[in-house]
Amino acid sequence: MYIFLDYDGTLIKNKEEDFQKYYFYSFLNYTNIKDKKIIDIILECTKELIKKNDRKENNLDFYMNLLAKKTGKSQEYWYNTFFDFYEKEFPNLKNIIIPNKKLINKIKKSNHNFIFASNPVFPEIAINHRINFINLDLNDFIYISTMENSYxxxxxxxxxxDILKKLKIKPADCIMIGDTDFDRASLKVGIDFIHISEEDKWESIL
Known part of the structure; x- marks a missing residue:
């Protein structure tokens, strides 16, 4: 069995909007960017990324290009700014993370194949930290969605x-565990969905 796992609200108990508050506070504080309007621009770019529906650029390139256009600063500037933040300051956000210990313990003891299926709006360096935040290892997953490997x-x-094709697996052999309608969209391709609140269901499978 192949288990797709969401992160915010699933592998961690923090909801996405709660994590965002700490994330943006930390980002502005570390980068010393004074114009708080940048947060609105970042969120706007993220919304456009989520709506993206072509393969011209991977998610990271699309996002950096869009951010550069909307701010008038170069892609290189934003790339360096974000990646410096992810390398040096982002790891400190581990302090506010509330791991879903019951689910994580099940994963550690399970023989199933796990796919890290958080929305790919973070680059690999940040995703690796997020996995580390909950004391899981990269090797606990057979596939990890990142901005770099997603369109x-x-x-x-x-x-x-795309993930089904890359891994050469069938929807009938998969389950998505998550907490939002974004995760429930797995049903559109034939992947069963279990809401994280349905503990009896995912406990019996894992």
Whole structure:
């Protein structure tokens, strides 16, 4: 069995909007960017990334290009700014993370194949930290979605189809565990969905 796992609200108990508050506070504080309007621009770019529906650029290139256009600063500037933040300051956000210990313990003891299926709006360096935040290892997953290896985001069915194709697996052999309608979109490609609140269901499977 192949288990797709969401992160915010699933592998961790923090909801995405709660994590965002700490994330942006930390980002502005570390980068010393004074114009708080940048947060609105970042969120706007993220929304456009989620709606993206072509393969012209991977998610990271698309996002950096868009951010450069909207701010008038170069892609290189934003790339260096974000990656410096992810390398040096982002790891400190581990302090606010509330791991879903019951689910994580099940994963550690399970023989199933796990896919890290958080929406790919973070680059690999940040995703690796997020996995470390909950004391899991990169090797606990057979596939990890990142901005670099993705061209689509949930709830676009192509997000799931790309992973199925890469891993050469069938929807009938998969389950998505998550907490939002973005995760429930797995049903559109034939992957069963279990809400994280349905503990009896995912406990019996894992």
């Amino acid at each position: 689509f985001c949930k709830p676009n069915p192509n997000y799931f189809l």
